[in-house]
Amino acid sequence: MTLKVLVIGGYGNFGSIVCRHLAVMPGIDLVISGRDPRKLSAKVDALQAQSGKSCEGWCGDAMGAGFKSALVSLGIQLVIHTGGPFQGQSYAVAEACIDAGVNYCDLSDCRTFVNAIGVLDARAKSAGVAVLSGCSSVPTLSSAIIDQHRSRFKRIDLIEHGISSSAKMPGLSTITGVLAYAGKPIKQLKNGQVHEVFGWQDLTLRKMPQMGTRVLANVDVPDMDIFASRYGAQTLRFKAGAGLKLGNVATFLLAQALRTGLVRDHERWAARLHRWGCGFERFGDGKSAMYIDVVGLGMDDKPLSLTVQLTAFNDKGPEIPSCAAVALAAKMLQGYVPAPGARPCVGEISVDEYMAAINDPDNLHMSVVFSDGQG
Numbered sequence: 001m002t003l004k005v006l007v008i009g010g011y012g013n014f015g016s017i018v019c020r021h022l023a024v025m026p027g028i029d030l031v032i033s034g035r036d037p038r039k040l041s042a043k044v045d046a047l048q049a050q051s052g053k054s055c056e057g058w059c060g061d062a063m064g065a066g067f068k069s070a071l072v073s074l075g076i077q078l079v080i081h082t083g084g085p086f087q088g089q090s091y092a093v094a095e096a097c098i099d100a101g102v103n104y105c106d107l108s109d110c111r112t113f114v115n116a117i118g119v120l121d122a123r124a125k126s127a128g129v130a131v132l133s134g135c136s137s138v139p140t141l142s143s144a145i146i147d148q149h150r151s152r153f154k155r156i157d158l159i160e161h162g163i164s165s166s167a168k169m170p171g172l173s174t175i176t177g178v179l180a181y182a183g184k185p186i187k188q189l190k191n192g193q194v195h196e197v198f199g200w201q202d203l204t205l206r207k208m209p210q211m212g213t214r215v216l217a218n219v220d221v222p223d224m225d226i227f228a229s230r231y232g233a234q235t236l237r238f239k240a241g242a243g244l245k246l247g248n249v250a251t252f253l254l255a256q257a258l259r260t261g262l263v264r265d266h267e268r269w270a271a272r273l274h275r276w277g278c279g280f281e282r283f284g285d286g287k288s289a290m291y292i293d294v295v296g297l298g299m300d301d302k303p304l305s306l307t308v309q310l311t312a313f314n315d316k317g318p319e320i321p322s323c324a325a326v327a328l329a330a331k332m333l334q335g336y337v338p339a340p341g342a343r344p345c346v347g348e349i350s351v352d353e354y355m356a357a358i359n360d361p362d363n364l365h366m367s368v369v370f371s372d373g374q375g
Helices: 013-023 037-051 067-074 092-100 111-115 117-127 137-152 172-179 223-231 245-260 266-283 319-333 351-358
Strands: 003-008 028-034 056-059 078-081 103-106 130-133 153-164 185-190 193-198 204-208 212-218 235-241 288-298 303-312 341-344 364-371
Touching: 003 013, 003 067, 003 319, 013 028, 013 037, 013 172, 013 319, 028 037, 037 056, 056 067, 067 092, 078 092, 078 319, 092 103, 092 117, 092 130, 103 319, 111 117, 111 223, 117 130, 117 341, 137 153, 137 223, 137 288, 137 303, 137 319, 137 351, 153 204, 153 212, 153 223, 172 266, 185 223, 204 288, 212 245, 223 235, 245 266, 303 319, 319 351, 351 364
Parallel strands: 003 028, 003 078, 028 056, 078 103, 103 130, 130 341, 153 235
Antiparallel strands: 153 288, 185 193, 185 235, 204 212, 212 235, 288 303, 303 364
């Protein structure tokens, strides 16, 4: 069996990782998409040299009118959309996939983009196409981790999770995306009531095994809506932060300035922070992690707590958000057919399938700790 996969933004930060994995996967016919012919050609050549396999390039605008025709003429079976930022982006790519009868997933972690994808559900079902949004660390991996241990809980009351990255900077589009809600209100749950916090505010310290103490702040993710209905949690929080404390302070100050109106254009500042961050990369320790705390009642009606931490070493953190799509492609290659419809990408990929797609046990470590109390 073969699967022909097109990766939008295949020479970008996360797209490059996705393509590197897919290029060496037996049975995958890879097509790389982008708008810059020079970058596209260089990436195709590099992947062919790496894998010893031929791959194709399609130069064009995936948001444009010609994308549907390209999908049909190329015989694409799965589109992986890595071309962020997704904040404010339309569903043009997903709609073209539906019209062409092609399955689709994206790496978005934008709460509104992921959780509103259901507007395409009827069209996707009618076309027999799966449209899966948020095929990334959140909500795909975060939900898979909780699902893996859900049977231990009779009731889940609180879920607090987050990500602390290494000092290695992601692409500019990622920085632009995460700053889109800096200083803006984020709806979370506290004791069953909706309340607002502000993006990249409320700096807190968290001791993380093998990583020391990291600085975290409020971040908006799709999980804030999904986990309330999926797990019945009454309190939901998500935080994130960069590996260097100075970077978190800079982001906090920018969020304050945006919140008070002293700064209005976050995109200009995103470019500056990205440039400055790249200059400080050498001071990082190369470690990043996702953590998840779950608090509730065990099956014996006694308090039960779970803490999971997936730690990445040697700047391998970007593999984690990238490889949900790789895991999905691998699963489809083995005969898995995702149900038609448009929905957030939860319940599609297990933790074991996710880790197998990353396939780097020397640089990834997952710890799982249960305790019989809330301390």
